[in-house]
Amino acid sequence: MKTIKIGQLEILLDRREVRVDGRKVRAGSRAFDILVLLIAAQGEVVAKDEIIRRVWPTTVVEKNNLEVHICALRRVFGRERDRIRTVPGRGYRLIMDGVLPGLPGPGVSKQGRPKQGASNAAVQRAAVQRPADALQPAHEQHAQPSFPESAQEPTSSDARPRPRQPLPARMPELIGRHEALAGIADALRTRRIVTLVGTGGIGKTRLAVELAHYLQHEFADGAVFVPLSAAHGWRSALDALAVAMGSRLSAGPAALAQLAGEWRNREALVVLDNCEQILDIAAAIAEALVAAGSGVRVLATSREALRVPDETVHHVPPLALPSAAGGTGEVLDTPAVQLFLMRAQADGAHFLLDETVVRLTADVCRRLDGIPLALELAASRAAVLGLGQLAANLDDRFSILTGGRRTALPRHQTLQATLDWSYRLLGRDEQKLLRWLGTLVGSFSFDAARAVGEYAGLTAIATLDALGGLAARSLLATEPEGAGYRYRLLETTRAYAQQQLDDEGERARAADAHASLVVTLLRELQTQWKQQPIEEWLVHFMRELGNVRAALDWTLEGAGDAVVGIELAAITVPWLYELSLVEECCDRARAALRCLARTEGATLPVDTETHIRLVGGLAAAAVYTDGPLEETREAWSRVLDHALKTGDTGHALRARWGVWNWHQYGGRAREALVLARRFGEQARETGEAIHGVLAARVEGIAEHYAGNQPRARTLLEQMIEQYDAPLARWHTTGSRVDHSTAARATLARVRWAQGEQHEACELAARSFHAALRADYEIVTCYVLVEAAVPLALLNADNAAARQGIDVLQRLSTRFGLTIWSTCCACYDAWLATLTQPGPEATARLAVAIAALRATNFLAPLPMLSGQLARALLHEARDGEALAVIGEARRHCERSGARWYDEALGRIDDEILGAPYGGSAARHTFTSMTVDLARDVMAAPEIRAAMGALRLPPGQPTKTARENP
Incomplete structure (x- = not known):
């Protein structure tokens, strides 16, 4: 071992x-x-x-x-x-071997400074007498005196020795800051001034106290902690410095020089805590202390940098947050979650860390941005209210997040007070810009901030100055982008800014301005999208999606300008489709169309093109959310009528595609074939290569479902050979679709129908992996529904079927692709009839088929009915099996869906068995059993699965095998 x-x-x-x-x-x-x-x-x-x-x-x-x-x-x-x-x-x-070495400090020769007699001796004595103290981890070390016994007192002849103020007590374990602790300690060994910068409640003081305890033994004269939170001018600041250092109070103009002179020969770490409200004074103190002697280091905490020579700025970030996809173990290892749970437990909470509690905790931590103060306040509330109530009321965070530690400063006892403190330190322009920036969601560019400032009534220079001030005071987070930055308000700061908008009565004007800004931004993006890769365009759109949603909510559902909302929806709806957000696509289109309907009598400046974009986007998405219902066909018909009147070829072809697709998904293969051929004729007449390629795919699909496999194969193979993705970009809804990948899925079905089962499954698998690489959920689900899953099931490849069903279920449910999630349930039940055959699996399949019928997505119905008949046959329910297969074949005859007809005939033969294998005998037997009464169809789910089956009246007889 x-x-x-x-x-x-x-x-x-x-x-x-x-x-x-x-x-x-x-x-x-x-x-x-x-x-x-x-x-x-x-x-x-x-x-x-x-x-x-x-x-x-x-x-x-x-x-x-x-x-x-x-x-x-x-x-x-x-x-x-x-x-x-x-x-x-x-x-x-x-560090592998021996006792851990002491941390090098300012008094050690490694620093390259002359050693200072008694001060250096004190360092050596401390290292010999207390080697373990310097090595103990921050959260386990006991509080030590703030200075060693040998520390020198001021040498002035008239100064009496005075006690120095001890360091603040350590709090419980420092969580999530050990990397920062080590890095800042290293910086203090080489730099004279280090400033911890961050927003209120981020934990600057907590980290500074820990550093003071951690490093005090590296300095001959220990560490001095100077609290400046109550200081409001020179006198109170110098009083705080003198008390902390154990010096005499002095109100004279030379007080700072005197204090600095007393520490000329000292080696100490001086912590200046909470400098932001007296920034110039704190900067002067820091400069004076380090200029007086080489042995003093200054650690400052502030919401912005001191901006003094030799200053190193360390931005204190929020605690690391759990990812949305993380498992329970990963979530519990995250610093933000650890702090929340530790504080909740300290306040008496007793959580059973099951999946629900862990998920709620992760959600609370993410919504609070990982800000330690907010997490601690939330934890104390959770101990009283429970996690569920806390999460449900977190939107009102400024009311609910109260009750901090009694020993904390008043501004750290509520989140509201913490942000009030920061807000009062801002200039008037900074306050106004912060309020109006609260309308922006997520990160934003400098141009967006400048536009917001203009809407707010600020000049360009005033906006620039205010933006810089907010960033300097840690109220704006910055994210590098190219040669510049993007900016972002933490959610808590943004909520505070919106509260201030309400208090100032500016919310409506700011929201209107925000909506106008978003429309302007999307207009600019809209002019660029044809010139850049669609994936790159979508990155820009997705970055603004939060702002788009907020603007749509305000203009379409709130008190905003409906005209702005309708235009914004018309631009947005097609791109929601490209992101597979089909449910939201439908919701936004319907909301905009409702606005149009409500204002029908008014003279709104909304052009017909805007209206048609909304109707077309709704029709394209609704087929996935609601199924190929009549509303979808009517919508496409309106788009087609408009396109024919205006001569818009793109919209006309998209509408013809939509009507064809409605028939194809609805299982009406005969009508779909007629429309596909008509689409092909008109597409080729345009002379555009992309239209000809798309026509070959449409016709190939229709020919396959109609049972014309040789013709379908020729069309699809030609289409795939001619397809050139960079050129084949259809400039209308659905432009992201990789038609070659989708065509390969249909070609796999064609090859299966032609008896090439092995090659068909291989091609379906390759199509599936290509769809995954393309990362477009609509295409991935299409390939799974069309080929990958059904061919795996038909070939009894249960492992491949299980994998495909799991992916299909996850994607279709997540993106609201209802027809495909319903079809997925059918495939899942089909697999159950293969792996766990029996009445329960058969009933599951029958119920799933009935649910699919309700969506009117009938294209997969023949093969699903065939498997239901096989499952019934396996249970010796021959009469029901024969009725199901008979109805399936009649459906194929009525609709022209002949691609699976041969397979249904084989299943029919299986039911009838060898004695009835001849076609004439089968016809005779079918005639004999067609008058089976409804009692033969004992299970209601079977009747539902068969739809509105009409059987001639008659009395029940024995099942087929009992009555040969």
């Missing part, structure tokens, strides 16, 4: 276990893999990219994912967590 001992830990490599004192310690699989890499490096640095490449070889992960697992490893090491060292900008290394 390969065992390695590191400090108190025993690592059993072959068993992948970590033990402390013989007790197994939980370490995740990824964390253990990282530990093995660090051990193999034998104390050398392992780069972050190398760890990610080795531990996640087939998965793309973010670096914060790595940091989560490093934190988990440090928890495994417990009080020896500092064995895992962060090397800023490079990676991590593991």
Whole structure:
């Protein structure tokens, strides 16, 4: 057994276990893999990219994912967590052997400064007498005096020794900040001033207190904590500094110079906490302290940088959040969730960490942006209200998030007070811009911010200055983009800004301005989309989708300008379809059309083109959400009438496609073939290559369902050969469809019908993987429904069928593709009749077919009915099986759907058996049994599955096998 001992830990490599004192310690699989890499490096640095490449070889992960697992490893090491060292900008290394070395400090020769007599001796004594203190992890170390006993007092002859203010007490375990703790400690060893910058409640003071305790033994004169939150001018700021340093109060103009002079020969870490409201004064204090002597380091906390020489700014981010797709273990390992649960438990909450609780906790943490103060306030509320009530009321976060620690500053006892503090520090223009930026959802560009400022009545220069001020004060997060930035308000800040809009009576004007801005933005995007790859265009559209939705809500459902909303919906609806958001596509189109209907008597400046775009978008999406119902056909007919009157070839062909598709999905193969041929004639008349290629696909599908397989194969193979994706871009709704992938799916069906079962399944599988690569859910579901799943079922390839059904179920449910989720239920029941045959599986299939009939999506009905008949036959329910197969064949005769007719004949023969195998005998027998009464169809789900089956009146007889 390969065992390695590191400090108190025993690592059993072959068993992948970590033990402390013989007790197994939980370490995740990824964390253990990282530990093995660090051990193999034998104390050398392992780069972050190398760890990610080795531990996640087939998965793309973010670096914060790595940091989560490093934190988990440090928890495994417990009080020896500092064995895992962060090397800023490079990676991590593991201290393998011996006692952990002390952290180098300003008094050590490594810093390259002259040593200062007694001060250096004090450092050496501290290192000898208390080596373990400097090594203890932040959350387990006991609070120490804020300065060593040998620290010097001021040397002025008239100064009396005064006690220094002790450091604030440590709070419970510092969560999610260990990487930052190590990095900032390293910065303080080489830089004179480090400023922790971040929004209110982000945890700057908490981190600064931890750093003061963590580093105080590296400085001969310890650490000094100067609270400036109550300071409002020079006098109160210098009083706070003097009290913290144990100096005499002095109100004279030379007070700062005097205080700095007293610390000229000291080696200390001075923490200036909460500098934002006296920024210039705090900057002067920091400069004076570091200029007085080389042994002083300043750590400041502020909502914006001090902007002094030799300053290093560290932005304190929110705590890492769980991803929406993360499992329970991954969620519980996330710092934001850990802080929430720890604080809730401390307040007396007793959560059973089941799937529901973990999901709610993750949702709360994401909605609060990972801001520690907000998480702590929410946790205390959850301990009283429960998670469900907390989550349900979180939109009113400023009322519900109260009740912070009694020892906290008043502004940290409610979220409202925290943001009020920041807001009062802003100038008038900054306050106004912050309020109006609250209308923007997600990230936004500088141009968008400038436009908002213009709507708010600010000049371009005033907007620029205010934007810079908000970013500097950490009220705006910045995200690099090319040579510039995008900006974003945290959700909590955005909610506060909207509250201020209400308080100022500006909400309606700001919302109208926001809607106008979004329409202008989309108009500009609309002019560009034909010149750039559609995927690139969609990236821009998706980035603005939150703003689009907010503007549509305001203009179509709220008190906004309906004309703006109708135009916005007409631009948006086709692109929602391209994103597979078909339910929302229908909802937005219907809302805009309702607005048009309500204002029919008014003279709205809405052109016919806008109306037709809405109707066409609704028709294209509704076939998936509602099925090929009459509303869809009527919508396409209106689009076609308009297109023919205006000579719009693109809309005319799209409408003809829509009407053909309505018949094809509805199982009316004969009508679909007629319309497909008509579409082909008119498409080829345009002379455009894309229209000819699309015509071949439409006709190929129709010929296949009508049973003309040789003709279908010729058309589809020609179409695939001629298809050129960059050129084959149909400039109307549905432009994202890769028609060659969809055509290959139909070609697979054709080859199956021609007896090439193996080749058909291979082609269907290739089409499925091509659709996945294209990442367009409508196409992926089409390929699964059309070919991949049914051919796997027909070939009894249960594993392939199961995989396809699972993907189809997930995608169709997520995107509201109702006809395909209903068809998926049929396929799932079909698979059950193969893997677990019996009455329950048969009933499931019958019920699923009945549900499919309700959507009017009847294209798959013949093969589903055939499998239902086989399942009934397996249970010796011959009469019912024969009735089902008879109705299926009559449906095919009525509709012209002949592609599965031969297979239905074989199933018919199976039911009748060898004695009735001849066609004449079968015809005679069918005539004898057609008058079976409804009692033979004992199960109501079978009757439902067969639809409105009409049987001639008569009395029930025995089943077929009992009455030969």
